[in-house]
Amino acid sequence: MSDEGAAAVAAVGAVAERIEAKRSHLTDLDSAIGDADHGGNMARGWAAAAEAVDDLEDPEPAAVVKTAGKTLLSEVGGASGPLFGGSLVFASTELEEGITAETAVAFAETYLEKVQDRGDARVGDKTMIDALVPAVHTFKKSVEVDDMTPVEALAKAVAAAERGVDFTVPIRASKGRASYLGWRSVGHQDPGATSTLYIMEELLDVATDNVDAPDELPDHAESPTIPDGEVTED
Ligand code: ADP
Ligand code: MG
Numbered sequence: 001m002s003d004e005g006a007a008a009v010a011a012v013g014a015v016a017e018r019i020e021a022k023r024s025h026l027t028d029l030d031s032a033i034g035d036a037d038h039g040g041n042m043a044r045g046w047a048a049a050a051e052a053v054d055d056l057e058d059p060e061p062a063a064v065v066k067t068a069g070k071t072l073l074s075e076v077g078g079a080s081g082p083l084f085g086g087s088l089v090f091a092s093t094e095l096e097e098g099i100t101a102e103t104a105v106a107f108a109e110t111y112l113e114k115v116q117d118r119g120d121a122r123v124g125d126k127t128m129i130d131a132l133v134p135a136v137h138t139f140k141k142s143v144e145v146d147d148m149t150p151v152e153a154l155a156k157a158v159a160a161a162e163r164g165v166d167f168t169v170p171i172r173a174s175k176g177r178a179s180y181l182g183w184r185s186v187g188h189q190d191p192g193a194t195s196t197l198y199i200m201e202e203l204l205d206v207a208t209d210n211v212d213a214p215d216e217l218p219d220h221a222e223s224p225t226i227p228d229g230e231v232t233e234d
Contacts, residue, residue: 004099007210008064009053014202016050019043022198029191033178037078038191045076045085061099065092065107079119079176080192083128087114101143101150108157112136119175126173126185128192131164135200151211154204161197168193 019026019042027039049068056063069088073081091111095103112132121127123134138160142153168190173179178190 002060002098003210004061005059005064007099007206008061009056009059010210011203011206012046012053012064012068013050014206015199016043016046018198018202019046019195022195026191026195029189029194032188033173033181033185034191035078035177038080038195041076041078041080042084042195045072045081048072048075062092062095065089065095080128080195083115083119083192086118087111090114099150101153104150104154105140105143108136108139121175124171125175126168126171126178126190126193127175128190128196130168130171130190131161131193131196131200134160134164135196149211151204151207154200154207158197158200158204161193161200165189165193165197 019039023039023043025039026042027036030036030038046068049071052067052071053059053064056067066089069085069090069092072085072088074085075081076085088111091107091114094107094110097103112129115129115132116122119127119129121129123130135157139153139157142148142156143150146153148156166189169188170186172183173181173185173190176192178185178188
């Protein structure tokens with residue numbers, strides 16, 4: 001198994017664990033403005049996806065993502081199955097040459113494009129798009145304009161997604177089930193934007209773990225010396 005393939009399998013497993021840990025929180029969020037199934041939908045789908053990618057004989061990143069997406073598609077109903085699953089299947093082809101800064105940006109952009117093709121939501125509709133759009137744009141700019149490494153760029157993207165999740169709270173839903181509530185959806189955080197953030201946080205964690213660590217810390221970095229005179233005693 002290639003290192004990248006192993007990292008992709010680990011990422012799906014990490015997402016499954018995180019979503020399971022947040023299952024009841026996601027359910028609570030969806031109870032407030034939907035039908036209380038987002039936690040269960042996502043937990044069931046990602047657990048099945050983790051099993052499916054574990055069974056792959058030669059897991060390369062594109063195959064791992066495609067398998068996870070197909071499993072989400074078949075296991076998760078509602079709005080989110082096709083949005084998360086179908087978009088992952090479609091975007092997985094961008095990783096056929098492996099994971100580089102360039103293919104990661106292409107993957108993120110294609111994923112977003114597909115979610116928008118399928119769901120027709122825009123920023124401000126109070127959906128997962130409110131987390132995804134700032135995240136994907138920040139990721140692309142951080143790589144292409146600011147010359148950051150993919151992991152640094154992903155950290156920026158996660159921060160942008162977090163702000164996107166906060167942005168869903170005060171706005172009114174105009175797509176998905178929550179839109180049936182009209183103004184009563186105001187004041188509640190969107191479940192799909194929240195699960196999108198959890199997924200991205202896990203990707204960042206796994207990506208950080210899989211980047212080669214610097215060989216060794218220089219000696220002086222391990223035991224900082226305190227200059228004389230700066231130690232105070234009460
Ligand atoms: P359902 O709404 O069918 O019960 P879930 O509860 O699993 O499905 O997912 C709800 C989430 O799906 C919402 O919080 C929202 O983020 C997302 N969503 C719903 N409709 C759309 C859409 N048209 N475009 C993008 N995301 C959407
Ligand atoms: Mg729901």
